[in-house]
Amino acid sequence: xxxxxxxxxxxxxxxxxxxxxxxxxxxxxxxxxxxxxxxxxxxxxxxxxxxxxxxxxxxxxxxxxxxxxxxxxxxxxxxxxxxxxxxxxxxxxxxxxxxxxxxxxxxxxxxxxxxxxxxxxxxxxxxxxxxxxxxxxxxxxxxxxxxxxxxxxxxxxxxxxxxxxxxxxxxxxxxxxxxxxxxxxxxxxxxxxxxxxxxxxxxxxxxxxxxxxxxxxxxxxxxxxxxxxxxxxxxxxxxxxxxxxxxxxxxxxxxxxxxxxxxxxxxxxxxxxxxxxxxxxxxxxxxxxxxxxxxxxxxxxxxxxxxxxxxxxxxxxxxxxxxxxxxxxxxxxxxxxxxxxxxxxxxxxxxxxxxxxxxxxxxxxxxxxxxxxxxxxxxxxxxxxxxxxxxxxxxxxxxxxxxxxxxxx
Numbered sequence: 010x011x012x013x014x015x016x017x018x019x020x021x022x023x024x025x026x027x028x029x030x031x032x033x034x035x036x037x038x039x040x041x042x043x044x045x046x047x048x049x050x051x052x053x054x055x056x057x058x059x060x061x062x063x064x065x066x067x068x069x070x071x072x073x074x075x076x077x078x079x080x081x082x083x084x085x086x087x088x089x090x091x092x093x094x095x096x097x098x099x100x101x102x103x104x105x106x107x108x109x110x111x112x113x114x115x116x117x118x119x120x121x122x123x124x125x126x127x128x129x130x131x132x133x134x135x136x137x138x139x140x141x142x143x144x145x146x147x148x149x150x151x152x153x154x155x156x157x158x159x160x161x162x163x164x165x166x167x168x169x170x171x172x173x174x175x176x177x178x179x180x181x182x183x184x185x186x187x188x189x190x191x192x193x194x195x196x197x198x199x200x201x202x203x204x205x206x207x208x209x210x211x212x213x214x215x216x217x218x219x220x221x222x223x224x225x226x227x228x229x230x231x232x233x234x235x236x237x238x239x240x241x242x243x244x245x246x247x248x249x250x251x252x253x254x255x256x257x258x259x260x261x262x263x264x265x266x267x268x269x270x271x272x273x274x275x276x277x278x279x280x281x282x283x284x285x286x287x288x289x290x291x292x293x294x295x296x297x298x299x300x301x302x303x304x305x306x307x308x309x310x311x312x313x314x315x316x317x318x319x320x321x322x323x324x325x326x327x328x329x330x331x332x333x334x335x336x337x338x339x340x341x342x343x344x345x346x347x348x349x350x351x352x353x354x355x356x357x358x359x360x361x362x363x364x365x366x367x368x369x370x371x372x373x374x375x376x377x378x379x380x381x382x383x384x385x386x387x388x389x390x391x392x393x394x395x396x397x398x399x400x401x402x403x404x405x406x407x408x409x410x411x412x413x414x415x416x417x418x
Contacts, residue, residue: 030100063185122286176193370408
């Protein structure tokens, strides 16, 4: 049902004026679970590096919805049959694709709830919204889960190698960080979309825009998402939460906000994630974490207090990133250094100050269908095969790097 004279127009700094197409979409946007996305940053700790990166999951979800509407209009103009109910369902699917993100998005994804990713929580929340709205999201759920087999391209528009999610976040993250490498020809790509045998394809005329998209994604990972200082800030935030959790299990008083305390005191994992956990999870957002850290800087535990204080004043750990695994001798040396810096003699506590991890840049995967190019002779092939850019095939290779964070002072 259209909104008519009550049509809601939203002014987006990236795409301009966005219109919510009908009452159901409006009701979903107004739902408390969706409004919560206003309080979850799209890029987690990236603000510590790029001060402009304060945009939210709410911004991104609406932007992706706008691109989805354009993509569906393009396909319909090219004669692809998409019913009104399918149109509405795909719009709802992309709108809700990130609704399961927790505080600071990917940074704390497996810290508060172990073994339960945001995709799983998104599914659970979509099912709840579906119940609240009298089963109006049944088809959206079917498409979102990849179970609408008669038209797989609908799911590919939501969750594929060239989906509306990626197109929006590359442009949006580039805009708010000021990193120009993320700028891609979104309109050109959308206008080149088509469908062959039920699968999403890009017409050959759009191949250079697709190549730019893939290169932009690789560069944005190294310059923004996996920026060394962002990784260092992530590591510090995770260390703070881990210390708080360990103290909670020892009976320490850490605050009064029940939802956060619930996840600190209780080990929540995939096997026992229940309705109560979900109820409390949706009450958490970035502000709860930062409010707790502001309080913890005065905690009686010296480790929690010092780590919290350092995050608040942006005194971040140093980081070394390399192509080979971190040597255990180097890790031991950095722990000795941390012991001297922080005056901690208990070796069992030094893991809060030195973290070792792995970074993976996976710009393009062809094993799940990849990006299909529709050639002029009507044949379809993978973009790496169709391209005359010999470097493009290298984008299918996962680049793995190893890091260690540590303190010098």
